Amino acid sequence: MPKNLTNPSGKLSEPLLLNRLGNYLLLYFPLRQVCEILEDYQEYLSLEKERGNFERLTLELENPRTITQELLKETPEGLRRFRTWTAGWGLLAAITLYLYISPLRFSYISARLPLFALFVLSVFSLIHGRARFVLEQRLNVSISFGRCCWFSQLLIPLPVLLTESVMQRLLALPAGAIPFTIGKWPIGIVINSVLCLFIFLLCLILLWMLLQTFTRSIRYYPAAIHSLGAILFLLDMRFFLHRMDLNLYTNAALHQELMLPLWLYGAGILLAGVSAFFFKKGAGLWMHR
Amino acid sequence: MDAQIKKGILEMCILQCIAAKDLYGYDIIQQMHVYFPEAGESAFYAILRRLHREGSAMVYTGTTSGGPARKYYRITEQGQTRLYEMKEDWNRLKAIVAELGI
Numbered sequence: 414m415p416k417n418l419t420n421p422s423g424k425l426s427e428p429l430l431l432n433r434l435g436n437y438l439l440l441y442f443p444l445r446q447v448c449e450i451l452e453d454y455q456e457y458l459s460l461e462k463e464r465g466n467f468e469r470l471t472l473e474l475e476n477p478r479t480i481t482q483e484l485l486k487e488t489p490e491g492l493r494r495f496r497t498w499t500a501g502w503g504l505l506a507a508i509t510l511y512l513y514i515s516p517l518r519f520s521y522i523s524a525r526l527p528l529f530a531l532f533v534l535s536v537f538s539l540i541h542g543r544a545r546f547v548l549e550q551r552l553n554v555s556i557s558f559g560r561c562c563w564f565s566q567l568l569i570p571l572p573v574l575l576t577e578s579v580m581q582r583l584l585a586l587p588a589g590a591i592p593f594t595i596g597k598w599p600i601g602i603v604i605n606s607v608l609c610l611f612i613f614l615l616c617l618i619l620l621w622m623l624l625q626t627f628t629r630s631i632r633y634y635p636a637a638i639h640s641l642g643a644i645l646f647l648l649d650m651r652f653f654l655h656r657m658d659l660n661l662y663t664n665a666a667l668h669q670e671l672m673l674p675l676w677l678y679g680a681g682i683l684l685a686g687v688s689a690f691f692f693k694k695g696a697g698l699w700m701h702r
Numbered sequence: 703m704d705a706q707i708k709k710g711i712l713e714m715c716i717l718q719c720i721a722a723k724d725l726y727g728y729d730i731i732q733q734m735h736v737y738f739p740e741a742g743e744s745a746f747y748a749i750l751r752r753l754h755r756e757g758s759a760m761v762y763t764g765t766t767s768g769g770p771a772r773k774y775y776r777i778t779e780q781g782q783t784r785l786y787e788m789k790e791d792w793n794r795l796k797a798i799v800a801e802l803g804i
Contacts, residue, residue, distance in 0.1 A: 449751060453773070460728040483748075484748050487744075488748060
């Protein structure tokens with residue numbers, strides 16, 4: 414864990430503890446109410462610090478679930494808010510995902526791109542992205558991406574570019590020149606295995622980024638979108654390779670078909686970039702709403 | 703103590719506290735902790751926020767000598783009426799319970 418997130422004893426710092434509590438509270442209470450609750454805790458913490466009782470409350474804050482449960486006893490309407498919010502945005506996310514991967518999948522990229530964008534937006538709302546960002550700004554939580562995170566993000570374009578360029582080169586060869594095997598393995602199995610391996614690795618990165626988004630900061634969300642864009646690219650490429658019939662395509666058409674999945678990765682980069690831009694520059698806009 | 707019984711009593715006690723003089727959250731909680739040690743800060747703060755929301759208490763920011771700004775709670779007229787009603791109910795309840803020999 415980076416040092417700026419911990420105090421000298423190695424425990425989470427005060428803003429991070431409050432941020433974690435805030436993330437829990439946002440599941441049940443609106444932003445305004447969460448800010449009020451955290452302000453009360455900040456005041457309480459500063460006075461406990463003055464009196465030297467800081468440790469006890471810090472220990473209590475390390476268990477935000479208990480605090481949230483206690484608050485829910487006093488304001489049970491939070492549970493209703495949790496259910497409606499989760500059901501509404503969760504349903505939208507599930508529908509978009511279902512439409513995207515359904516057997517009757519939209520074959521046109523122009524239909525899949527808005528579905529991808531809608532899915533990203535609904536998940537952002539589902540995890541209270543805007544409110545979480547405002548909270549982080551208010552609490553002045555400084556989150557710096559670790560080296561591993563940067564490295565994983567720089568690694569993501571590699572499988573995308575590698576797959577695209579190899580496929581473009583391979584399928585541009587005359588039908589007779591395409592090798593049937595690589596070593597003793599049929600070429601189809603090799604390509605499928607490599608693609609599956611790439612997808613698996615990218616899924617691990619996606620899960621890691623989502624975990625960071627939930628537990629540390631909403632600023633990891635763009636990284637998760639980037640990973641998702643790459644996964645969708647590879648899934649699309651794999652789907653195309655499975656159903657393609659070389660006899661039906663001219664070289665130019667094949668070249669175009671192979672370019673289409675790149676739109677998904679491009680959309681992933683664009684959505685990640687837009688959200689990262691809003692996290693950086695849109696603070697004022699979001700803070701005053 | 704049963705949560706349902708405690709909820710109403712805590713509200714009445716907090717109103718009684720701020721009826722005597724304006725207090726800030728931390729002070730109220732410290733006073734209440736003496737009598738209700740099992741209740742956490744979050745429960746007290748939740749009651750204070752509810753009292754404010756319902757108009758029984760008003761909030762203003764004040765500072766003590768050199769200290770940070772603090773949120774003070776003052777009972778409102780509506781709060782006085784509510785406290786009066788709660789005390790009436792409480793006394794009636796006490797009389798009933800005493801009559802039953804509990």
